[in-house]
Amino acid sequence: MTAHRFGDMDPEAFRREAHRLADWIADYLANSSRYPVLARVAPGEIRSQLPSEAPVSGETFDDIFRDFEKIILPGITHWNHPGFFAYFAITGSGPGILAEFLSAALNQQAMLWRTSPSATELEEVTLGWLRRLIHLPDGFEGVIYDTASISTLHALAAARERAVPHVRHRGLWAAGEQRNARTLDRLPFVVYGSDQTHSSIDKAVILLGLGHESLRRIPCDADFRMRVDALRSAIAEDRAAGLTPMAVVATVGSTSTTSVDPIREIAAVCAEHNIWLHVDAAYAGVAAMCHGYEHLLEGAATADSLVVNPHKWLFTPFDASVLYCRHLDLLRSAFSLVPEYLKTTDPSAVRNLMDTGIQLGRRFRALKLWMVMRHFGAEGLRDRIAEHMRLARLFASWVDDSETFERLAPVPFSVVCFRATGPVDAIQIDVDALNERILESVNRSGEIFLSHTRLHGKYAIRLAIGNLHTTEQHVRRAWNLITAGLSEASRLH
Ligand SMILES: Cc1ncc(COP(=O)(O)O)c(C=O)c1O
Numbered sequence: 001m002t003a004h005r006f007g008d009m010d011p012e013a014f015r016r017e018a019h020r021l022a023d024w025i026a027d028y029l030a031n032s033s034r035y036p037v038l039a040r041v042a043p044g045e046i047r048s049q050l051p052s053e054a055p056v057s058g059e060t061f062d063d064i065f066r067d068f069e070k071i072i073l074p075g076i077t078h079w080n081h082p083g084f085f086a087y088f089a090i091t092g093s094g095p096g097i098l099a100e101f102l103s104a105a106l107n108q109q110a111m112l113w114r115t116s117p118s119a120t121e122l123e124e125v126t127l128g129w130l131r132r133l134i135h136l137p138d139g140f141e142g143v144i145y146d147t148a149s150i151s152t153l154h155a156l157a158a159a160r161e162r163a164v165p166h167v168r169h170r171g172l173w174a175a176g177e178q179r180n181a182r183t184l185d186r187l188p189f190v191v192y193g194s195d196q197t198h199s200s201i202d203k204a205v206i207l208l209g210l211g212h213e214s215l216r217r218i219p220c221d222a223d224f225r226m227r228v229d230a231l232r233s234a235i236a237e238d239r240a241a242g243l244t245p246m247a248v249v250a251t252v253g254s255t256s257t258t259s260v261d262p263i264r265e266i267a268a269v270c271a272e273h274n275i276w277l278h279v280d281a282a283y284a285g286v287a288a289m290c291h292g293y294e295h296l297l298e299g300a301a302t303a304d305s306l307v308v309n310p311h312k313w314l315f316t317p318f319d320a321s322v323l324y325c326r327h328l329d330l331l332r333s334a335f336s337l338v339p340e341y342l343k344t345t346d347p348s349a350v351r352n353l354m355d356t357g358i359q360l361g362r363r364f365r366a367l368k369l370w371m372v373m374r375h376f377g378a379e380g381l382r383d384r385i386a387e388h389m390r391l392a393r394l395f396a397s398w399v400d401d402s403e404t405f406e407r408l409a410p411v412p413f414s415v416v417c418f419r420a421t422g423p424v425d426a427i428q429i430d431v432d433a434l435n436e437r438i439l440e441s442v443n444r445s446g447e448i449f450l451s452h453t454r455l456h457g458k459y460a461i462r463l464a465i466g467n468l469h470t471t472e473q474h475v476r477r478a479w480n481l482i483t484a485g486l487s488e489a490s491r492l493h
Pocket of ligand 1: 251
């Protein structure tokens with residue numbers, strides 16, 4: 001490979017390697033199922049094959065790519081594999097991958113409007129498209145972050161800004177001053193989630209200085225939805241104790257079971273008490289674009305903020321999370337800070353993305369979302385999501401019809417939680433251990449990858465469908481492997 005006079009790749013070499021990589025990626029995407037879905041390496045195995053020092057002189061791309069295939073690829077867990085059913089099975093797509101390639105080539109850093117007018121304005125337009133597709137009202141403005149954890153952190157920072165207006169200047173001391181009660185032995189703010197709310201909420205309250213003890217985990221009903229009566233009681237109790245309820249986080253598509261909290265009722269409680277309502281629709285929010293699901297986010301119309309992740313179930317390569325917020329001014333009050341060297345003469349109406357978050361620099365993530373939405377079209381997106389939900393219902397019907405398995409939660413979207421109850425003739429077995437063994441044995445197969453959770457104290461196997469390439473045949477194969485796994489695990493028991 002010829003070195004460019006600036007040390008970079010020669011343009012012709014770049015062209016050649018880019019073509020080679022395009023071929024490699026196309027083959028990989030067409031044949032991702034020929035790899036074991038879960039990486040078969042031991043901890044440290046990849047590291048031990050790599051030198052501890054960076055090379056002194058530059059190396060050829062041939063050598064670099066050879067090591068990519070030989071050393072790096074074996075340590076890849078294939079999220080693109082159609083048998084990936086663990087966690088939330090996410091999937092990129094051709095247009096999204098191409099957009100990432102372009103985005104890397106353009107190397108946009110969209111901190112200010114002028115540092116990337118297109119990234120700034122395309123973000124606004126694309127998030128308007130997505131907002132209308134999922135039937136959120138006009139008052140919501142969108143911002144792209146990397147992950148839902150960061151979107152939620154920003155939402156709760158805006159909620160904190162509203163609750164403690166001088167927090168920026170005085171820190172959380174302002175909370176004590178506000179109530180003229182410096183003697184409080186804890187900060188007076190409370191955030192509510194359910195016992196199913198994602199752990200990103202815990203991290204947000206910790207990071208925002210509210211303290212982990214400020215998070216109340218409200219119990220759920222039998223179907224894993226936040227109990228509104230329990231929320232009301234907790235709020236009343238906290239108020240009586242002189243505390244200030246600051247925010248409620250309700251979930252549409254909770255992590256373990258994809259349950260949907262009663263958003264409308266929770267929104268009514270929040271309105272009554274002037275509490276910030278953040279809706280975590282990171283996984284399931286996109287389902288609102290499907291026929292028959294148009295009302296999914298209706299109750300969230302009066303929420304203060306809502307997060308939805310295109311990188312989870314909208315075929316957009318990781319990472320891309322969207323925060324919709326009805327008070328972008330509060331987000332700006334929390335985060336905007338313009339040193340001299342970033343001041344511009346652009347009209348004040350332009351959006352500078354650095355004003356709405358902790359990061360200064362921003363990647364050009366809107367490009368991939370725009371290309372994905374244009375490639376699939378609204379109908380194409382709906383069809384894929386609806387198909388994943390059909391496959392999940394089909395799998396759930398096999399579980400329901402089986403004498404040796406039981407379902408442990410409703411299936412509102414594309415995740416099924418279930419467990420083996422044991423061989424029919426078993427007298428007394430440790431059902432949790434049996435299911436752990438089934439999970440280990442199917443994951444060892446290399447054909448599928450499943451994860452687990454615990455529901456009402458029971459070990460539950462989770463099957464999540466979200467990959468574009470997953471077909472009924474893959475789901476059937478998963479069921480066959482699981483039932484075979486039960487036979488094997490029972491023999492060993
Ligand atoms: C409901 C929910 N919210 C938030 C998150 C965090 O997502 P991220 O990895 O984008 O931070 C997850 C992750 O699975 C989730 O299930």
